[in-house]
Amino acid sequence: MQRWKLTLEYDGTNFAGWQSQSDGKGVQDTVERAIMAIEGELRRTHAAGRTDRGVHATGQVIHVDLAKNWAPFRLQEALNAWLRDLGPVSVREVEAVPDSFHARFSAQARGYLFRMVDRRPPLTLELGRVWRVSQDQDVDRMQEAANYLLGTHDFTTFRDADCQAKSPIKTLSRFELRRVEGVFGPEIQARVQARSFLHRQVRSMMGTLSEVGRGKWSPEDVRDALEARDRKRCGPVAPSDGLYLTDVFYDL
Template sequence: MQRIALGIEYDGAAFHGWQSQPHGQTVQDVLEQAIGQVAAQPIRVHCAGRTDAGVHALNQVVHFDCAPASVRPQQAWIRGVNAHLPSSVCVRWAQPVAADFHARFDARARHYCYLLHNHPVRPALMHGRLGWHHHPLDAARMQAAAQALLGEHDFSAFRAAECQAKSAVKIMQQATVRRHGELIIFEFRADAFLQHMVRNMVGALVAVGNGREAVDSIARLLASGDRRRAAPTFSAAGLYLVGVDYAPHWNIPLPARIMPALFEI
């Protein structure tokens, strides 16, 4: 058997999330079908982090195993698989990896970015790719509040009720909020994330940015561990899995600086 790692980009608006479902309308489903066409065998892929319906990815990392008879040139796993994928999904890179590499369990950190259009009028061209809030937001207040998220915490106040993670304790390595014109950019990096965690943090920070909550409300929410005290879950439209960190010896490409190139930020 040979193990192959892929970097996947997708627009999540057309899919019911990452994880395979009976109706087949998920990113995992269409990716497995496309790889199977090239490999000429059934394929099961494993990802670095499952994304919810409507969430996008710039560098989702996956791996799969193929039999010796199914080994293909590296470009076949890119151009060949892309030929069988819908236009909203593509393979950006492919490479063989060690047999003990695992896209999920060997990940050291995940990077997420949330793009929020802060303007009285909703976006049209970027519909489904940006979140939107029509009241003015103070990015400096949100940046100050976000610092309470850094470090090791129990993030129960920001997890979905149906989250199946064994522990809500995660280590937040980056939490930044900045403005670029009408766009507010939230960036988070942690060892792992709970279901809806980023969207719930964004919702809580927006409540600080519009003056409904105090700057120290994020710290108080963390301490409470009570999801009922936090703001509603924010829209999935502006959320992107930007990349995944691995130890250097796995030779996995680093998360690309794609966001500035796409959005001039």
């Protein structure tokens, strides 16, 4: 058996998240169906992160052990040939790795992108792929508030009630917001990086920062909410539409 590291891209809009589901609507189910088609047997996959329902990815990393003697290019082509008919998933990169590699436990950090637009007109081309807020957002004040979240903290305030992590303490090494000119017009992009995240932590933080952006909260209110370690102090949770898993970093 050879262990393979696969880098995936997918549109999470109609998936029930990464994890396998009883109704087969997880991204994992789709990928494993393609692997079964080329291997002839079920091969279990392991992902760097279990993205939630509706969350997208451009750099999700998984590993899988395969029995056949594949060349990397042939494996990538074979999987993508099947995935074209199974769902909006693409294998971007394929790499043979040692058995000691684990997509989740070997990861040193994970990076997410959150996209939002502040405009009144409804979305059409980007519907389901970016969060639309109807009020103008002050990105400088949002960044000022985000700076309070950098570093090591108890993120209980931004932790979902269903989170299964053993500890609420996480370390954010990057939280950058900026207004950019996207393909379909101006948008706000937030880049967040940490070794790992709590369940819905990024969405909880972004929903709260949007309150700052529209002037309902001050940056200091975010600091106080963080220090309160109280989920009730969190602002609204942003939808999954704008969230993308973009990077997983390893020492290989």
